[in-house]
Amino acid sequence: MSSEAPVLKLYNTLSRAKEEFRPLDPANVRMYVCGPTVYDYAHIGNARPIIVFDVLFRLLRHLYGADHVTYVRNITDVDDKINARAAERGITIRELTEGTNKIFQDDVKALGCLEPSVQPRATEHIAEMIALIEKMIAAGHAYAADGHVLFDVPSMAEYGRLSRRPLDEMIAGARVDVAPYKRGDMDFVLWKPSKESEPGWESPWGRGRPGWHLECSAMSWKHLGEVFDIHGGGIDLVFPHHENEIAQTRCAFGHEAMANYWMHNGFLQVEGEKMSKSLGNFVTINELLHTENFGGRKWPGEVLRLAMLRTHYRQPIDFTVKALEEAEASLRKWSAQIGEVSAAPAAAGEVLNALADDLNTPLALASLHELDAAALDGALKLFGIDICAYRQWVEGETKQAVDAEQVSSLISTRLAARTAKNWAESDRIRDELAAMGVALKDNKDGTTTWEVKR
Numbered sequence: 001m002s003s004e005a006p007v008l009k010l011y012n013t014l015s016r017a018k019e020e021f022r023p024l025d026p027a028n029v030r031m032y033v034c035g036p037t038v039y040d041y042a043h044i045g046n047a048r049p050i051i052v053f054d055v056l057f058r059l060l061r062h063l064y065g066a067d068h069v070t071y072v073r074n075i076t077d078v079d080d081k082i083n084a085r086a087a088e089r090g091i092t093i094r095e096l097t098e099g100t101n102k103i104f105q106d107d108v109k110a111l112g113c114l115e116p117s118v119q120p121r122a123t124e125h126i127a128e129m130i131a132l133i134e135k136m137i138a139a140g141h142a143y144a145a146d147g148h149v150l151f152d153v154p155s156m157a158e159y160g161r162l163s164r165r166p167l168d169e170m171i172a173g174a175r176v177d178v179a180p181y182k183r184g185d186m187d188f189v190l191w192k193p194s195k196e197s198e199p200g201w202e203s204p205w206g207r208g209r210p211g212w213h214l215e216c217s218a219m220s221w222k223h224l225g226e227v228f229d230i231h232g233g234g235i236d237l238v239f240p241h242h243e244n245e246i247a248q249t250r251c252a253f254g255h256e257a258m259a260n261y262w263m264h265n266g267f268l269q270v271e272g273e274k275m276s277k278s279l280g281n282f283v284t285i286n287e288l289l290h291t292e293n294f295g296g297r298k299w300p301g302e303v304l305r306l307a308m309l310r311t312h313y314r315q316p317i318d319f320t321v322k323a324l325e326e327a328e329a330s331l332r333k334w335s336a337q338i339g340e341v342s343a344a345p346a347a348a349g350e351v352l353n354a355l356a357d358d359l360n361t362p363l364a365l366a367s368l369h370e371l372d373a374a375a376l377d378g379a380l381k382l383f384g385i386d387i388c389a390y391r392q393w394v395e396g397e398t399k400q401a402v403d404a405e406q407v408s409s410l411i412s413t414r415l416a417a418r419t420a421k422n423w424a425e426s427d428r429i430r431d432e433l434a435a436m437g438v439a440l441k442d443n444k445d446g447t448t449t450w451e452v453k454r
């Protein structure tokens with residue numbers, strides 16, 4: 001870390017306090033974030049942790065060096081929702097998960113997110129999951145019953161430390177899933193038997209498949225070790241998912257922690273309402289980018305990203321057309337201000353300080369308004385906002401809106417006027433095209449090409 005680097009502070013859900021970040025190994029800062037279950041388009045709520053932790057990934061790379069941060073985001077490709085959807089659509093599970101993952105990767109790339117260092121797939125870590133279960137059984141924290149293996153919740157004194165839920169509430173929640181093979185109400189599934197028609201793997205407990213919580217413990221162990229620095233995800237994952245991940249990993253390895261810093265982003269609403277399919281306000285990243293279903297138009301990834309970062313990640317966010325329009329107005333202004341500057345990114349002190357203070361993106365964004373063009377360009381890169389990509393999007397959209405046939409017809413007429421040395425008519429047509437946002441270029445070979453001006 002350079003001497004002027006700010007001190008990074010992160011809010012830790014474990015302690016409910018902002019803490020100074022001290023990595024276990026500054027030469028390899030390790031972060032895990034729960035990724036998508038690939039059975040359907042990711043919605044805009046799913047985009048929030050992806051964007052938030054991408055900003056943190058960029059900040060960590062800035063502070064510790066790009067080669068000194070390992071970011072793991074998993075792909076859940078075994079899940080009962082996947083099985084059901086594949087059957088419904090009459091395609092194989094592999095076809096469904098491959099196709100959905102491809103769309104997800106394209107969507108998050110359009111949102112300006114860097115690829116994580118590793119994107120492990122659950123189905124490629126079954127051996128690690130079985131090994132983890134064996135460790136838990138050996139340590140007296142799990143038991144096999146009726147083809148299932150369950151985690152024995154009462155065997156872990158500190159169960160519930162992350163979510164701080166009252167015991168009776170956790171029991172009530174777990175009772176939804178009553179089963180004769182469970183010893184305790186809160187015990188959760190590590191492994192379950194698979195029917196012939198369901199995906200399954202051979203295990204010491206018969207052919208079966210893992211419980212959802214287990215995969216994150218297995219993949220974080222494989223790629224980050226028994227204890228690592230940061231674990232992130234949406235606030236809805238605190239209980240039971242993250243609580244159970246902690247229980248599994250800690251009880252398998254006997255450490256005091258799975259990750260030292262637990263970070264959670266707040267909920268997302270759409271136009272003031274909870275997003276749901278029944279309310280008809282369910283918005284996917286893909287349709288925001290490629291259709292006119294939200295606000296009657298397409299939105300570039302840079303606008304979606306900026307709109308998301310205008311709210312602090314721990315606060316609830318209201319995703320609205322108005323917020324997107326405001327974000328776009330800022331981008332347009334910055335785009336004009338930056339002009340042709342392509343200086344090496346200067347990391348502005350105020351911006352870095354705000355981001356280092358538990359990713360205070362609203363404060364960091366507010367300080368952008370005082371920066372000069374070069375500093376602004378550098379700061380936007382820290383946010384993962386690429387002004388060039390935004391300009392290209394605008395150009396592409398404008399070009400689509402221009403009637404190409406009309407343009408070429410006007411160019412032909414102008415060419416005829418020029419051949420007849422009717423310069424006044426030629427200029428008039430040039431002006432007419434300029435008014436449509438089209439700029440002409442007369443080439444040496446006598447041809448005329450055109451482009452849409454910004």
Ligand SMILES: [Zn+2]
Pocket residue numbers: 033034035216241245
């Ligand atoms: Zn997870």
